[in-house]
Amino acid sequence: MHFKSLEFSINKDLLNVSLYNIFCFEIPLDEIRKIDKNFRLKNINEIIFSKNTNKNSNKRFMFLIEKYMPNLKNKITQNKSIYIHENSSIPLFGLKFIGIIDKGSxxxxxxxxxxxxxxxxxxxxxxxxxSKKEVDFIVEEEYIVNELAKLIDYKKKKGNTIPxxxxxxxxxxPLLYSRILDLIKDISKLPLVKDVHIITSGVLLNKEITDELAKIKKVKLNISISSFDSEKAAQLMGTKTYNLANVLNNVKYASEKGIETIITPVYLHGVNDKDIEQLIEFCKNNQLKISIQKFCCNMFGRNPVKEEEWDSFMAKLKTWEKKYNISLIGEGEIRSTPELPLMFKKGDIVQAEITSYGRFFKDKIAVAKGRSILIPNCRKEKGMVKIKITSSVNGMYMGSV
Ligand code: SF4
Incomplete structure (x- = not known):
């Protein structure tokens, strides 16, 4: 049996199963030996059962995968993790933190x-x-591509021709997603897709990945670098492992390979003013685009400084535009496209089925009418619930029980 998204290794009495590289669970070897005591591994993503084994060996192995998958955890955070796939009964539309978000543009x-x-x-x-989040999520590559294809097809059928x-x-x-190249390749082939932007810290880029990305002509890299000083950059990125020199090399290499690379620093008023000016100069000297992001306070984010007013931020961009003779204020126009129909509006009462935890164990995801709905503070663990929709914005839903 050959797998695209799973990798295997043996550790004492356990088969370690890696899913999309950073997620894992274990299967006791005894259980696999009940299928075939002579099974063997080949090429890390293949498991071989002997020819004379019961014909159902593949089915029985898949049953073991399903049995132990609920123990899935994230190797980085050690968090419990949920695999969302075609048969997981978790729709990709409806949630802010995972899946597909279409705001009708x-x-x-x-x-x-x-x-x-x-x-x-x-x-x-x-x-x-x-991060204090307790649960992580990973989505099957084919599931995202298929659902995205359906969404684009819907827009087309409604008369949309806008790229x-x-x-x-x-x-x-995004580069932690081990099948990122498959994902980008498959998305770029969908009709009407004009480009595929990747928003990344740039840390995990390397020559091999960049060479592959360069072959997919529609890729654009948005790399967040918020200081030109290595110590300060590491401090802003919150980890000593951040290596600014490497990231800058990755930026240069991507740009040499012809990938449109945009530097996207986050401007924290009073913290990295000088750094932003140095980044502007760097981008100017290297013919790179720069798009300065305003730091905004967020209830669920980390907020190290007070948020600057928009007027003051825009005034600063204008000053830097003049000083460096560079365009910093995007003129890109967001165009409307047909949006998926809104399934619920605020105040609706809906019968929905709980299918999973949210990002915290106290929160749940419930499903109704093909949409996922986040229910914060829901004690019930499974089954049907009556939900009052408390928020319905851009196809993202929240409810209370
Ligand atoms: S802002 Fe930093 S910590 Fe947050 S997702 Fe992006 S790279 Fe990760």
């Missing part, structure tokens, strides 16, 4: 996992090494 967000190897002091979603940008923008680091 020419930009669609794709969130294939939760998890980050950085720890930015300004992280708007509170991800990373010191669409896909933003791979997870609550975490």
């Amino acid at each position: 020419d930009m669609i967000e794709v969130k294939p996992l939760t998890s980050c190897n950085m720890n930015c002091i300004f992280c708007s979603v509170g991800e990373g090494i010191s 669409i940008s896909i933003w791979i923008n997870p609550h975490g680091e």
